[in-house]
Amino acid sequence: MFRIRRIYDNTLLINKEALIQIQAILRQQFPGLTSEEIEALPFRIRDQLKYGFQTILFVAEGAHRKVQGFALTLVDPLLHFMYLDYLAAAKLTTGRGIGGALYERIRQEALLLECRGIFFECLPDDPAISRNPEIRKENRARLHFYEYFGARPIIGTRYETPLKEGGDNPPYLVFDDLGQNRPLSKGLARRIVRTILEKKYKGICPPEYISMVVNSFNDDPIRLRPFVYIKEAQASLPVRNIPDDEKIALLMNKEHIIHHVHERGYVESPVRIGRILSHLEKSGLFKEERLRPIPDSWLRNIHDGDFLDYLKKVCTSIGKNPSVYPYVFPIRNATRPPKELVIRAGYYCIDTFTPLNGPAWQAARQAINCAITGAKLLEEGHHLAYALIRPPGHHSERRAFGGFCYLNSTAAAAQYLSHRGTVAILDIDYHHGNGQQNIFYKRNDVLTISIHGHPSFAYPYFSGFEDEKGEGEGKGYNVNIPLSENIDGEKYGEALHRALKIIRRFSPSFLVVALGFDTAQKDPTGSWNLTAKDFYANGRDIGKEKYPTLVVQEGGYDTKRIGINARSFFTGLWEGTFFR
Incomplete structure (x- = not known):
């Protein structure tokens, strides 16, 4: 064979x-x-x-x-x-x-x-x-x-x-x-x-x-x-199809549906994945790959042990009971966390709308498996991979969860690849990728770039400013490109070209893209106006850089348009990668 x-x-x-x-x-x-x-x-x-x-x-x-x-x-x-x-x-x-x-x-x-x-x-x-x-x-x-x-x-x-x-x-x-x-x-x-x-x-x-x-x-x-x-x-005629080695490796957690928060207004729902998948299947560009298990101990490379121990323990203890939302925060004395696990949620959370429940840990762990499997496939010679996951992860910091995110899958993939060469993370979600910034802020082997809504009006509000450039060895290796509240595809393209120019100068061995479709017109969590043709153009521009690329799914909550936007982005990415 x-x-x-x-x-x-x-x-x-x-x-x-x-x-x-x-x-x-x-x-x-x-x-x-x-x-x-x-x-x-x-x-x-x-x-x-x-x-x-x-x-x-x-x-x-x-x-x-x-x-x-x-x-x-x-x-x-x-x-x-x-x-x-x-x-x-x-x-x-x-x-x-x-x-x-x-x-x-x-x-x-x-x-x-x-x-x-x-x-x-x-x-x-x-x-x-x-x-x-x-x-x-x-x-x-x-x-x-x-x-x-x-x-x-x-x-x-x-x-x-x-x-x-x-x-x-x-x-x-x-x-x-x-x-x-x-x-x-x-x-x-x-x-x-x-x-x-x-x-x-x-x-x-x-x-x-x-x-x-x-x-x-x-x-x-x-x-x-x-x-x-x-x-x-x-005489044999050639087969007119996309060969397997040029298809995008697709990594999915088919059991993500266990994490389904039914509270009204909670937009991070399982239907997001189904809508994306239904459009991707029509493209013929993807080949689903088997997931590889990653031990819990590996997560300590990106998250602090006390945070991981807490998250796993509290989710297990909640089990099938109703979700718990953080409501008490350690502003006055962070050195003495409450003994009650449920009350301690605010000690590790950055908002009041990301719930803890029994399935949250399991779904987030499988998302990590997807992302690192994708990273391993790049290491093994695949050129494009896509971790189609939920819950998202880019708001999860070294010792904090929030923004619907529990474990940082994008950071996990970048950390794995950093042992095989230099890595650039390009976060193109509407919201700032504060998790990657926090995890890699003092490192120069992982370049982190985020294009997002300005923190003066967009979640998470407290990070994503242009003057946050990294510390120590990492100074100059964290780049934030905050944009104004009303952005169209042309303005977004200008910001993306700026980011790609910085990545080109860094010349990474691998590129990890934190992909959000909440930059789309009419997304309930964003204010920008990107359409399917803009997603195609953005994907094509990224693909033209020719880096071994892993795309990790982050936000995007307009379930009417998310499927066609996803297909447009990946069509552009594939065409840009293999053709000029």
């Missing part, structure tokens, strides 16, 4: 390990490559513009992350074609379907990128230009393999002219039209061939050779060699 995934960077540990193994395969199977070319592979992925193509790398991994094969492709976004540079299986893995699975995957990618087709070179099966019978046998097998997918050599050109007179095994140029049956014009073919020869073979093919080859493409449209090894009807 193996899985195929795309490698986006050379910074994650899992990607570094895979790149080392890929380089070893290149050394073994492509002895003509120089050390410089092999060592440049990680930089080709990271610095797309320098090499003239967008480099896309797929890897097939077996048990224990052992690389069993890889495919390296080059994409020209202007001429809309893909060039397959390498497709290789590790030794002792041929015949296990790895090459076919990898080629199917790049065909899916080419269709998603709206490419005209895939071009690549294949050594010839013609005895006149492939003199060695053993080599020719291998060439035939390779051409047979690609012919199964409908890919065949372009004929009637001088592409297979050796660079040096008398040279053996000059390659065919093979074309796979991806089953689109769109004729390739002479003009476009010439531009594509010139691009391949000038960019891929820069410094190798002299200008006069390139012109000779390009000018030999005279058929209009170009012609492909008839099928030789299979019948045309047997």
Whole structure:
């Protein structure tokens, strides 16, 4: 068994390990490559513009992350074609379907990128230009393999002219039209061939050779060699769908409904999740993943032990009894908390409208499991993940709950990822992310940014001011962007671009987005006017940054519009991540 995934960077540990193994395969199977070319592979992925193509790398991994094969492709976004540079299986893995699975995957990618087709070179099966019978046998097998997918050599050109007179095994140029049956014009073919020869073979093919080859493409449209090894009807068509490795990993606590506060006016209700989910299921962008349990002890990395012990104990003691609301607060003597658990609620709470009840602890704990599972998936090579959770968490501080929040799931995910690289938290809920600010205020490995309603009129009122910039090592790593009471999508976009510029300067290994839909028009807890098109634009702008990104659900209480706003945001995020 193996899985195929795309490698986006050379910074994650899992990607570094895979790149080392890929380089070893290149050394073994492509002895003509120089050390410089092999060592440049990680930089080709990271610095797309320098090499003239967008480099896309797929890897097939077996048990224990052992690389069993890889495919390296080059994409020209202007001429809309893909060039397959390498497709290789590790030794002792041929015949296990790895090459076919990898080629199917790049065909899916080419269709998603709206490419005209895939071009690549294949050594010839013609005895006149492939003199060695053993080599020719291998060439035939390779051409047979690609012919199964409908890919065949372009004929009637001088592409297979050796660079040096008398040279053996000059390659065919093979074309796979991806089953689109769109004729390739002479003009476009010439531009594509010139691009391949000038960019891929820069410094190798002299200008006069390139012109000779390009000018030999005279058929209009170009012609492909008839099928030789299979019948045309047997050719495989690519599957037009979103591959699993590009879907957004979805993490859900399906038992969140146990936390259902029925009091009138309590807007943090289970229907929020159902409305979001119903719209996401229609998008085809998501793949639900299994949750992984996280021990209670791990929570002490973000919350104080006395707070955690209290919260768990009081919720357990309330059980099925009615919810308890904090009503006594320790303004005068915080050093002597009441012994009565229920009365002590105000000792750990920042408001009077966040209830304690039996299911609150269980639901909040499962939300933590969702968020950290999402963080682990980023660590394992997923590029996008979404923790669709309730209750929310971004108002929960190191030793306080409030704002419908009990445990800080966003902070938990960021804390987990901080051991794997630097992390930026972008809080785009209507309300200030006071919880993350409080937890990471003295740290410089986690950048916290919050765009929110100004505390002069918006909850939680006591934090979120622009001059709160962090302390000690964390000074300068907490950024608040408070906005006025009436904001439209254009003004919000300006604030978001400012935040993304700061994140770009920080250059994190991971991005955690605390997502609130309470910025939407007519949300009962907000005053802004963002619409579905604004959520799409915001998602796309975030996705364009290309960071491994975990989105954690926070607020959003207009259940009529929350579903379409969610679908719009994630459509934009997905498109921005995988396309420009």
